[in-house]
Amino acid sequence: MPRTPATDPAAHPRTTPHEGGPGRARAGDVALRVDGLVKRYAGTAVVDGLSLVARRGAITAVLGPNGAGKTTTVECCEGLRSPDGGSVEVLGLDPLADAAALRPRVGVMLQDGGLPTGVRALEMLEHVARMYADPRDVGELAERLGLGSFARTTVRRLSGGQRQRLALAVAVVGRPELVFLDEPSAGMDPQSRRAVWELVTELRADGVGVVLTTHLMDEAEALADDVVIVDRGKVIAQGSVRELVTDGGGADGREHEQTLRLEAAPGLPADLLPGLELRERAPGQYVTKGVVEPATLVALTEALAARDVLASRVSVGRRTLEDVFLDLTGRNLR
Amino acid sequence: MSSPAATTPGVGAPHAGPAPAWRRVAAQAAFETRAILRNGEQILVTVLLPLFLLIGLDRVHAVELDTSGASRIDFLTPGVLAVAVMSTAFTSQAIATAFDRRNGVLRLMATTPLGRGGLLAGKVLGVLAVEVVQAVVLVVVALVLGWHPHAAGIPLAVVAALLGTAAFTALALLVAGTLRAEGVLALANLLLVVLIVAGGVLVPPAHLAGWWSHVAALLPSGALGDAMRGALLDGSIPVGPVLVLLAWTVVLGWATRRWFRWQ
Incomplete structure (x- = not known):
């Protein structure tokens, strides 16, 4: 923290x-x-x-x-x-x-x-x-x-x-x-x-x-x-x-929590991925935190493919200061 | 400390220290003076306007003047010098300070070693330097036009000009530190014109009509005009105008300390 x-x-x-x-x-x-x-x-x-x-x-x-x-x-x-x-x-x-x-x-x-x-x-x-x-x-x-x-x-x-x-x-x-x-x-x-x-x-x-x-x-x-x-x-x-920006994760971030960001069509369900809650911060902009494994990304793309939704951006990794600010205040920095 | 042959890393290494106070104030005074003398509008108000009044009123006799026996140029010149003091100490300084205040210049310079006190001292010295330039121009032209000042009164005229400068600079800082820059621009020019026409500076307060003559004598413009005329026409300054100028300086100085806002 x-x-x-x-x-x-x-x-x-x-x-x-x-x-x-x-x-x-x-x-x-x-x-x-x-x-x-x-x-x-x-x-x-x-x-x-x-x-x-x-x-x-x-x-x-x-x-x-x-x-x-x-x-x-x-x-x-x-x-x-x-x-x-x-x-x-x-x-x-x-x-x-x-x-x-x-x-x-x-x-x-x-x-x-x-x-x-x-x-x-x-x-x-x-x-x-x-x-x-x-x-x-x-x-x-x-x-x-x-x-x-x-x-x-x-x-x-x-x-x-x-x-x-x-x-x-x-x-x-x-x-x-x-x-x-x-x-x-x-x-x-x-x-x-x-x-x-x-x-x-x-x-x-x-x-x-x-x-x-x-x-x-x-x-x-x-x-x-x-x-x-x-x-x-x-x-x-x-x-x-x-x-x-480090959320207490290990050096490679594998075994600890990661932040996954997704941009796709709006309205995806929160339980799209098993075990991870997908939050829609802004229309079409999703974020989730948890243990993200290679299999998680496979599951994500399959779930999207099943809905015929194309992800325009997927990223996994450390948070930005913007994320920190959002987490703390729920508001955008700019 | 720092080696003179410092290469790029290290040129910004801390080596803080102020220049001596006199050098800071002198630099600020020179900076302020240059700023005024390079600005066309400021030249118009501080140099050309008094020059126009001097030559115009001396040459064009359409304007009746009761000179009480003195020659027209002898009577006019002290008043025009008073106008010159007002234009620099008040109008020009009020406008310059108001825009410096709006642009944050006062705040920025206050964070440098110059400080607020140094900034004020620099401004006052800048006003005096511009007044010297005005005096040289106006005195030369007046002499050419046949002016014969009372020799003994010249040092007294300098004293009167300093008293007037103090009162009008205080007024300039008061309006510059309390009103919006655009408002100061309008007010400083308008007030100068009103005081020239009716403030007892060119025409002595005593020659103005009715009750207004008493009011004009108590204005800093009327007092400055009378003090300058007393010095250069008779070789002596009457006590009344001196007291009026001192009173205005104290009151305006106090009000400026009280209400002046740096931002």
């Missing part, structure tokens, strides 16, 4: 507050600790007792549908909102009380970009770089993210994906110890997305803690070391992708 929030936090060594320079911090140290965070807007709790931990040198994905409270959570960590309850510790410090000390050490990419519309792309990056003592080389960073083709274009005329890439460059130019990326690949074409993923992976290798929010399962699956699934302001599951 996925770990519940309550059982997780102590898994990793904790940095002591005011521990100091990046030289002493090690990958795996806790970079962010959110404990019982509550944030209300007009009396409604958007974040409702949320707890999570993110490590240095690791990518933590906060995954959830739109409106789950991801952005609000991240904004509380960035010192942009004050929590109504619970606590947030960023690099061992308080994001509001210690804001001045944290600002140089934490990079931020906002969901709405936060880029002034009248300036040229490269000019904006150079401007933010001036805020730091030892920023990354602007030219190198621009090249890494393919900003060169629109370096002299004003932000106003950039496409969504170009703005996102610029905003990411702005977030990492100060060589932060921890970066918050709010939906970093939203509105991006596949090439941009790949460039962003590569950069994020490199940051991890360099020991940077990365916290990203996303509603894209494949992004979380491809990038994240740790996934925190959030819904309605609460953490409903967290762990590594592997922990989340």
